[in-house]
Amino acid sequence: MSTPPPPSPSVPSSPPAASLLDGLRFAFGTLTVLPVRLTRWDRSAARTGMLCAPLAGAVVGLCAAALGGLLLLLGAGPLLAAVASAAVPALLTRGLHLDGLADTADGLGSAKSAATALDIMKQSDIGPFGVITLLLTLLAQVAVYAQLYADGWAHGALAALVAGVAARLALTLASREGVPAARPEGLGAAVAGVVPVRGAVVAALAVTLLCAAAGLALGPFAMLHHAVAVAAGLGAAQLLLGHCVRRFGGVTGDVFGALAEAAATTALVVLALG
Template identity: 45%
Template sequence: MTGPAATGSGGLLAALGMFTVLPVPASARVPGPGVLRWLPLVGALLGVLASVPALAVWRGGERGTPLLAAALVIGTLALLTRGLHLDGAADLADGLGSGRPAEQALAIMRRPEVGAFAVVALVGTLLVQVAALSAVLAAGTAAEGVLAVVLTTVSGRVAVLHAAARPAAAGSSLGVLVAGAGSPTVRATATAVALAGAAAAGLAVDGARGGLWWAAGVLLALGAAALVTRHAAHRLGGVNGDVFGAVVETGTTVALVVLAASDAWA
């Protein structure tokens, strides 16, 4: 695929149009292999934007209500992404939870109905994310809170680059467009930048200890997402959009939990 939607700033616009509710020109809403490399940057932007409503009720540490602030951040992320990744996580939970063969599991994932596994996955994910982020916000300044949100939103999306290296599942239009499109260089660069950024942010927040914990948050997020990807690809015969959504939510959640744990073990 060539043209503005696949390369340069057009690739970023296509990624914004595909993965967020942010307004972009209709001509830029053309998904293709090049769109995936912009996901980490999209995640960083989403993290910053999602943090804005929280600042109305929380000003750092215990100044305000960190629990409400965390709920506003997670809710805003869902709104900014149209709930796309949460929907994918729910569908994957229903498909894998069914215990059916790949073809039947994929058919279940395509249904509009929400099953018990999806409900459990959604409720559990949102509860853990809000609780973990609340603990992180209560322990830091406003700037540190925004950095933490950005770290977690980026981590989940870097994980998608790794997931996309696997073949697409049968019948997946999104998978055909982006799975396997990211080069090893793109994946390695995105991972290195995420790790370096996390270490630098953690270093600024809490010295060497913070640098280690924040970098560990990225590594563990990628590791957990890789396990989800491997299991889903094994069960479904490949990856699809629902797998990507589950990978985003898994990476985000694990990164938040690690950051919350760093305060508990201070």
């Protein structure tokens, strides 16, 4: 009788692919404060979630547009509506994107080594570079919204939608394959490199076309204008991303916040032109 072969070593099974619902939970659970229960925290869920990130941005943008429109309906002027529309994204993210913008500005402005700059970004206080960057960013956003709301609620509302979508789409692109994490822990490490390049490109094209279609409500020129605004926002975020990767060695949660604010603000400024 032959001796039976030894049992083969057990191989741990990989987790099942994340569903669309898992991805939506990941996107809304990490990118907003909306009451969504995060059920999975793995690479597969992160991949689907970052592809769904523009949907979370659309909800944030619609909330900003709704509050701005409500204030206008109640008799407020364009400036107050503008402040409200700029405040809603901050409230729906607990200010994390603005905090990331300030921390990234302090890290980049420190002129220190990558390790020291990352330590500076982890500190709870905000330095002069962060304060100046926050101030100018929020002033620019409010100024654009005030200008557009003065032209009518639809102009400001579409701008809020485009800004919200462009901000989160920039995060989708920053999560693509080939972009490393600067730290082994945190949100940056959880989502760095999870999105296939092809998926990121398809998402960028689809979202840009949808924003252009939304702009068509204001006329053919507005359709092109909104598409250019999204493209410009993504371009600004990609430039900042490249600089942060060279400076810090990769991305962090703070860098993601800075990318979102850079994309949103650039898109808004482009909408204010012309």
